[in-house]
Amino acid sequence: MNPLENIRIVLVEPKYGGNIGSVCRAMMNMGVTDLALIGRPEQFDMEEARKLAFHAEEMLNGIQIFQTLEEAVADCTVVAGTSARTGFYRDHAFLPREIAPVLLDSAAHHKTALVFGREDKGLFNNELAVCTHIINIPSSELYRSLNLSHSVMVCCYEIFLLANNPSYEAPAECSPEADGAMRERLYAAWSALMLETGFCEPEKLDHMMLGLRRIFSRGKLTDNDVKILLGLAKQSRWAASMKEREGFSQV
Amino acid sequence: MNPLENIRIVLVEPKYGGNIGSVCRAMMNMGVTDLALIGRPEQFDMEEARKLAFHAEEMLNGIQIFQTLEEAVADCTVVAGTSARTGFYRDHAFLPREIAPVLLDSAAHHKTALVFGREDKGLFNNELAVCTHIINIPSSELYRSLNLSHSVMVCCYEIFLLANNPSYEAPAECSPEADGAMRERLYAAWSALMLETGFCEPEKLDHMMLGLRRIFSRGKLTDNDVKILLGLAKQSRWAASMKEREGFSQV
Structure with a gap:
């Protein structure tokens, strides 16, 4: 092609x-x-x-x-x-x-x-x-x-x-790269994590996410990378919610 | 500048x-x-x-x-x-x-x-x-x-x-280059020479001159180059006209 x-x-x-x-x-x-x-x-x-x-x-x-x-x-x-x-x-x-x-x-x-x-x-x-x-x-x-x-x-x-440069060689594919839809799922999960853990205030979220998006865009993100990062966000949100309940129960 | x-x-x-x-x-x-x-x-x-x-x-x-x-x-x-x-x-x-x-x-x-x-x-x-x-x-x-x-x-x-490439360096000028007007004077003299000497027929002159222009455009033409080439054309035309007169006188 x-x-x-x-x-x-x-x-x-x-x-x-x-x-x-x-x-x-x-x-x-x-x-x-x-x-x-x-x-x-x-x-x-x-x-x-x-x-x-x-x-x-x-x-x-x-x-x-x-x-x-x-x-x-x-x-x-x-x-x-x-x-x-x-x-x-x-x-x-x-x-x-x-x-x-x-x-x-x-x-x-x-x-x-x-x-x-x-x-x-x-x-x-x-x-x-x-x-x-x-x-x-x-x-x-x-x-x-x-x-x-x-x-x-x-x-x-x-x-x-x-x-059209004869010396250009297309790369062989290694692992499938994440597409836009998958990246947006990742960023949505990390946004939620940042808010739920109190890592950043809602009004600063956009600014913070711009930074995070730039960091993740510096190299390629494969499907597997995104799965790991998504998993990490999910697990952290779960752990944070547990902590929160503990907190509440301790009050 | x-x-x-x-x-x-x-x-x-x-x-x-x-x-x-x-x-x-x-x-x-x-x-x-x-x-x-x-x-x-x-x-x-x-x-x-x-x-x-x-x-x-x-x-x-x-x-x-x-x-x-x-x-x-x-x-x-x-x-x-x-x-x-x-x-x-x-x-x-x-x-x-x-x-x-x-x-x-x-x-x-x-x-x-x-x-x-x-x-x-x-x-x-x-x-x-x-x-x-x-x-x-x-x-x-x-x-x-x-x-x-x-x-x-x-x-x-x-x-x-x-x-804007920092590694680009402008050349120091050596000898003044011929401009468009000077080149056109040269080509006019050579056109005349080609016709007067019978080197080419009038209907083929344009084609021939295109070729000559390409040849002279491959390198830079300085003012001095053009003066030499102009002089050569002038002298040749003069010599050819003498020859012609001789020819006539011989008939």
């Missing part, structure tokens, strides 16, 4: 239909064909998209629309989100050229997502939290923010070049 | 104002600000361009419009034209990543041009002839032809990355 077929481009609430069309064309130019949109179907101007797709219109028919980013990447192992800003948990950001082998290695065996935010506001923190990696496209201080389809083009161009 | 300021993007007869605007934005994102258009001023929809430039509108005010490509690159030493097709004299084409150091080295001391053709027909042969280098942006067999602003983005992105 061609790994480029495992690359999914996800656009979160794109405002302009023209950008959706331009993205289709850029993707097809670079051999990438799986496009997902996040939002309500009626908010996308597909007529405008059709005009700009220009010979890539057929791709528009294959677009999947999801309500949430979690759903769109539930079957993806690596999920890389683009961010123009730096700062909180964005300092581990990759350049497009650095992330290309990570994405292509992953796409050899798994669905792999590249996520792009709104034209004006980018990705929100809770959306970046769903990503395993963050990409920062280098740009001039003159004008930092790239057009949506240009961002997609730069990222797909780097992946396409690598995929 | 920042070498990116010596990079001139030249668009030959762009059809859609929106593309001009998108190109402005892509350029500014990558720190490149010198834009020239070839055509008649009234054929460009600058209103549409303004909409798509999106925070790069100020660049629109600095655009220079030329009637011919030769005029637009008269002060440029390296002139790289993009072509989607392969074939006649296009097999020496460079990838954007390969050409980036050539362009940036040149831009350290000279005006340097990157030329992009019409949305539908690209650059004509007589325009490619003015170029010292040809760039071929790799793309999928699914759909070869990139949107104009995407092509500009990919090329500028490669140059911007290199310019």
